[in-house]
Amino acid sequence: MSADRERSEDAEERRDDGGQESGDGAGQRNDGKQEDGRRESGDGRRGSDSDQQTDSGSEQQDDDGSDRDGGSEQQGGDSDTSTTKQDPPPTMLEWGVRIASLVALLALTGYILFMAFQPPKETRFEYTVQRDDIAERDGEWVVPVRVKNTGSDSLLDLEVKLALVAADGSVVEEEVLSIPLIGRGESRRTVYWFARDPAPYELRFDVTGYKLP
Amino acid sequence: MSTASSWVSPLSTVIETEGDQQKLWVHEARDLARGFCGALFLALPLLYTLEMWERARVVPSWDLVLTVVLIAYFGNVGFVLFNGFKPEPARKSAWFDALSAMGIGLLAAVITLYLIGRYTLHTPPEIMVKLLLLEMVPCSFGASLAINQLGARKSGGGDRKIASGLSTDARKLLGTALGATMFAFNVAPTVEPQLVTYGASWWHTLALLLFSLAVSFVMVFFAGFVERDDGEGGVLRSRWTETIVSYLLSLAVAGLLLWMFGYLSAATPPGVAVPWIVTMGYVTTLAGSAGRLVL
Numbered sequence: 067m068s069a070d071r072e073r074s075e076d077a078e079e080r081r082d083d084g085g086q087e088s089g090d091g092a093g094q095r096n097d098g099k100q101e102d103g104r105r106e107s108g109d110g111r112r113g114s115d116s117d118q119q120t121d122s123g124s125e126q127q128d129d130d131g132s133d134r135d136g137g138s139e140q141q142g143g144d145s146d147t148s149t150t151k152q153d154p155p156p157t158m159l160e161w162g163v164r165i166a167s168l169v170a171l172l173a174l175t176g177y178i179l180f181m182a183f184q185p186p187k188e189t190r191f192e193y194t195v196q197r198d199d200i201a202e203r204d205g206e207w208v209v210p211v212r213v214k215n216t217g218s219d220s221l222l223d224l225e226v227k228l229a230l231v232a233a234d235g236s237v238v239e240e241e242v243l244s245i246p247l248i249g250r251g252e253s254r255r256t257v258y259w260f261a262r263d264p265a266p267y268e269l270r271f272d273v274t275g276y277k278l279p
Numbered sequence: 280m281s282t283a284s285s286w287v288s289p290l291s292t293v294i295e296t297e298g299d300q301q302k303l304w305v306h307e308a309r310d311l312a313r314g315f316c317g318a319l320f321l322a323l324p325l326l327y328t329l330e331m332w333e334r335a336r337v338v339p340s341w342d343l344v345l346t347v348v349l350i351a352y353f354g355n356v357g358f359v360l361f362n363g364f365k366p367e368p369a370r371k372s373a374w375f376d377a378l379s380a381m382g383i384g385l386l387a388a389v390i391t392l393y394l395i396g397r398y399t400l401h402t403p404p405e406i407m408v409k410l411l412l413l414e415m416v417p418c419s420f421g422a423s424l425a426i427n428q429l430g431a432r433k434s435g436g437g438d439r440k441i442a443s444g445l446s447t448d449a450r451k452l453l454g455t456a457l458g459a460t461m462f463a464f465n466v467a468p469t470v471e472p473q474l475v476t477y478g479a480s481w482w483h484t485l486a487l488l489l490f491s492l493a494v495s496f497v498m499v500f501f502a503g504f505v506e507r508d509d510g511e512g513g514v515l516r517s518r519w520t521e522t523i524v525s526y527l528l529s530l531a532v533a534g535l536l537l538w539m540f541g542y543l544s545a546a547t548p549p550g551v552a553v554p555w556i557v558t559m560g561y562v563t564t565l566a567g568s569a570g571r572l573v574l
Contacts, residue, residue, distance in 0.1 A: 153367075153369035153370055154288040154292050154294065154303060155285060155286050155287055155288050156287065156288065156303075156307060156370075157287065157288045157289070157290050157292065157303050157304045157307060158287060158290065158304075159290070159304045159307050159308060159311075160304075160307045160310075160311075160379070161286075161287060163311060163379050163382055163383075164375050164378055164379055164382070166382055167378050167379055167381055167382025167383075167385070168378055168382075170382060170385055171347065171378075171381055171382070171385070174385075174408050174411065174412055175344050175347055175348075175412070177404070177405075177408055178340045178343055178344055178405070178408055178409065178412065179340065179341075179344060181340060181405050182339075182340035182341060182344075212401075220336045220337050247333050247336060247337075248336075249335075249336035249403065249405075249406045250336075250403070250405065250406075251403035251405060251406070252336070252401070252402065252403050252406055253401050255401075279336075279337040279541065
């Protein structure tokens, strides 16, 4: 009991010191806290059970929803748990982080909602043959192609067939590549390998199938 | 001369912590850095998980927005009540700290996703945003659990939880839900629970259900990991009542996570959904039991 009282008085003294050292603004706030702390000590509520502390803390919550006062009471109530002698409101740094977080979240979710309200588009594809990158390797010809999903559905296991078509319309060679997943508006770079030089032929793309998620 | 308003302290404000005089903004910067490290520590496995990248392309937009609002924000409020990234309860604010944790999660996720090549010039903005929001969820949980994961200076300094004032029942239920959400988040996006479900008979499902209950009971009440103070009264005072109610809550979390990652929908037949939730419920039950012990 006496040890508790000594700890309490010690805490009061340290609180006084902190108030003087931290400048006017913090000092003004500390004065109020000291009064609270003394009132608690006077009421003999130090070391009361957690329910009492919480009730009091919730009653004294600040407008910003913090439990600073509750925490202060906890400090006053149990010096073993006290690691901070002052509980000033946040600086512009923390407020900046809070505001930036809110703005970023609102912007990102707003964008997602905006996209959700866009009218659906039928599944279509755009193919871009990167002709400058067509090259012969080990006796075969590589043809890089960028496939873009311009529809509004994401697709699984998309299979795209690329055929070399002669002038008379006959297919001289064809290859099928599978793309495991392609999101809406997303493009994937694929590479087809052919035995023939594709230069004299028409390149014809066909989708042979895909799964919807 | 600078003065403190009731909302904002001047940058010159000095506080004394653990015997050291320190500017308040430096202290806040350290809190934020702690949250950032916690975010990466918990969520890095998910930032490197293929299924998370895939789910971002598949999850419906509305589901993602609801996920961010309901699961991420309120989940973080719960985590801050128990833990947080600030060591001092006096400076905690559950509602604002949850928001900051989400901001920290966004930053940790966007940097990592860029560095590991998930964002390219050909990635559509919509997919970038959806991936970022999805990865933000575990990152923000990591920020909100920073002290629990990594500790803080003088971490043994008594009860720092601002949730200590909740009723015993509320703490148990919140601990179950938060533990289940946090730990099962690593499993929920993967395809393995689906594969397990498709290969399981109804007998397997029933056995899994019973085993989940048994393991939960043993973990909390028999194994003696933590000496629990069950408090006075409370609906969940009976051990089996607590086990069963926590199991049902864990199943709800399992269903919520599967819905969140776009696996379950209203169109999923019950014959598929029920064993899938029970399979996932095995994970959430174990995790929820751990949550009751740890949180």
